[in-house]
Amino acid sequence: MSVEQGVMGKPPSARKRLRLKTVFPYLLIFPAIFMVIWILGISVIESFILSLQRFPFFITGVPEFVGVQNYLDLFRSMVFQSSLRVSLIFVAGSIALGMLISLGFALALYKLVKSRRYFSALALLPYLISGVAIGTMWRFLFSGDVGLINMILRSIGQSGVAWFSNPTWALLILILANAWGRSPVSTMVMLSGLQSIDPEIYDAAKIDGCTPWKTLWHVTLPQIKPQFGFSLIWLNFVAFSMFDIVLAMTRGGPGRSTEVLAVRMYYLAFEHFDVPGGAAILIMLLLANIIVSAVVLKYFKV
Amino acid sequence: MSTHTTRPMSQALVAVKKHLVWVVIAILVIWTVLPFIWTVSSSFKSTMEIYRVPPTLIPRDFSLHGYQGAVGFEGFWRYWFNTIFIAGSTTILVLFIGVLGAYGFARHAFWLRGPLLLCILVPRILPRAGLIVPLYVRFAEMGLINTYAALIIAYVASGVPLATWIITGAFGAVPKDLEDAAKMDGASMWKHLWHVYIPIALPGVITAATLTAVDAWNEFPFVLAFTTGPQVRTLPYVLYMLRATEGIEDWPLVNAFVVLTIIPIIIAYLRLEKHVVKGMTAGALK
Structure with missing residues (x-):
């Protein structure tokens, strides 16, 4: 009751007190809800409206309502089709590699006793590095003249590879760089799942004569199903939203071989002044994230 | 090594299993550390040594050329100040909003609590880069392009959901009796938030603060889209532009710049690592 008194200054009447008690939680959450709805919510609604319009130039002049025309135009354009293909390969590759390394690392970290804390802290470190720095570091690692990888190849008598001139290599390195910087979160999440498993269940599995692989498949994985699902959602989200690592590493090149959807959206809106087209891509990215998250939530009961 | 008295076969299996863990840990360490080491090592090399085959891990002609170039870069200290100012203001605002919101969500039952909490959760799947298009339009209307305000508003809005979520989880774990005891004290x-909730939920609050600060420090798409001049631009932007202005890349300079932009985060992380790892593995993200 002291809370209400603090707000009102003097003891309020019973009715006022009741009213304040009802309103109070809303006052507490108001700033959070306001920021989210005012900035994020309205932006999404505005994007949706933008994506259904066409302007005489950039976003000036009287807009014309064109329905889903912008979406149809995108799907007909070769450039968008290529971006979509690149994004889908990138997302699939990033999820596969991300899940593999986070599960592997989490299982190994879980087996450690005293040193788990230190190695976990190390494993999380790359997540704190900016996308621009990640892109720059990995561009340097694979750089043609001075990159470590080519240096090693040359030291053992091989010739260096022009990694970023080859579309397949460039996309592969992008997947590696993304996994390096973003999968530490899923590693931590899986580790938290493993730590929450009751150890007795392993003793039971041992008594039943389960091999390590069988234990992993039939005991461990089902137990961390929610964390597994969360990791899928996370990796899918970061891969679909991929933007800064690409700009710092390849700028979408060579050609358009690493131009993922978010990068295409940026070029479309800010270089070709097709803001409605960019907004349409945002809506599609959002839908992709919502659909994948909903499916994962349903099957993994996160 | 092993003093097991079981059959040799299972003994071998145990040994393999034991080593397998350390093999994976070794991979983890190399995978995590290698890009850092190569960048740091090269940042201290001369432009000539960068090209040496076989490569050197510890520079033979140790050179500060890269760092001199980075620190002497036009407006370097301005970019530093901007980054610290924006990341600092964002973190303070997000924590304030997040703690209040979390207190509301974790400790009060009210009409529409569920849907409103979902309102906070769902924006986490909004692609940040995607927001540059609609936000640019709105900031332009408000005359906020190329101001601190545009960046801070955008960062606070995109930081609030995760922070509120993490702190709500942490506050939810505070024992109810403690609250009642505090209430009886009047x-x-x-006071109650400061002396009861925040100390107990500290790993969660620190995790939220760290992730918010790191996100703001590292943010790139918003700076790229909402700024037109060096007055409000931050370090990631300059790192990105370094490449565009150089013909043949001055790699020691670029690497020194990378090191200088990530070192504050690493220092802060070394101090807070215990809380952050605890916060993140305590299911704070779920």
Whole structure:
């Protein structure tokens, strides 16, 4: 009751007190809800409206309502089709590699006793590095003249590879760089799942004569199903939203071989002044994230 | 090594299993550390040594050329100040909003609590880069392009959901009796938050603060889209532009710049690592 008194200054009447008690939680959450709805919510609604319009130039002049025309135009354009293909390969590759390394690392970290804390802290470190720095570091690692990888190849008598001139290599390195910087979160999440498993269940599995692989498949994985699902959602989200690592590493090149959807959206809106087209891509990215998250939530009961 | 008295076969299996863990840990360490080491090592090399085959891990002609170039870069200190100012203001605002919101969500039952909490959760799947298009339009209307305000508003809005979520989880774990005890003492809400909730939920609050600060420090798409001049631009932007202005890349300079932009984060992380790892593995993200 002291809370209400603090707000009102003097003891309020019973009715006022009741009213304040009802309103109070809303006052507490108001700033959070306001920021989210005012900035994020309205932006999404505005994007949706933008994506259904066409302007005489950039976003000036009287807009014309064109329905889903912008979406149809995108799907007909070769450039968008290529971006979509690149994004889908990138997302699939990033999820596969991300899940593999986070599960592997989490299982190994879980087996450690005293040193788990230190190695976990190390494993999380790359997540704190900016996308621009990640892109720059990995561009340097694979750089043609001075990159470590080519240096090693040359030291053992091989010739260096022009990694970023080859579309397949460039996309592969992008997947590696993304996994390096973003999968530490899923590693931590899986580790938290493993730590929450009751150890007795392993003793039971041992008594039943389960091999390590069988234990992993039939005991461990089902137990961390929610964390597994969360990791899928996370990796899918970061891969679909991929933007800064690409700009710092390849700028979408060579050609358009690493131009993922978010990068295409940026070029479309800010270089070709097709803001409605960019907004349409945002809506599609959002839908992709919502659909994948909903499916994962349903099957993994996160 | 092993003093097991079981059959040799299972003994071998145990040994393999034991080593397998350390093999994976070794991979983890190399995978995590290698890009850092190569960048740091090269940042201290001369432009000539960068090209040496076989490569050197510890520079033979140790050179500060890269760092001199980075620090002497036009407006370097301005970019530093901007980054610290924007990341600092964002973190303070997000924590304030997040703690209040979390207190509301974790400790009060009210109409529409579920849907409103979902309102906070769902924006986490909004692609940040995607927001540059609609936000640019709105900031332009408000005359906020190339101001601190545009960046801070955008960062606070995109930081609030995760922070509120993490702190709500942490506050939810505070024992109810403690709250009642504090209430009987007649402590005000602020005292109550400050002396009961925040200390107990500290790993969660620190995790939220760290992730918010790191996100703001590292953010790139918003700076790229909402700024037109060096007055408000931050370090990631300059790192990105370094490449565009150089013909043949001055790699020691670029690497020194990378090191200088990530070193504050690493230092802060070394101090807070215990809380952050605890916060993140305590299911704070779920």
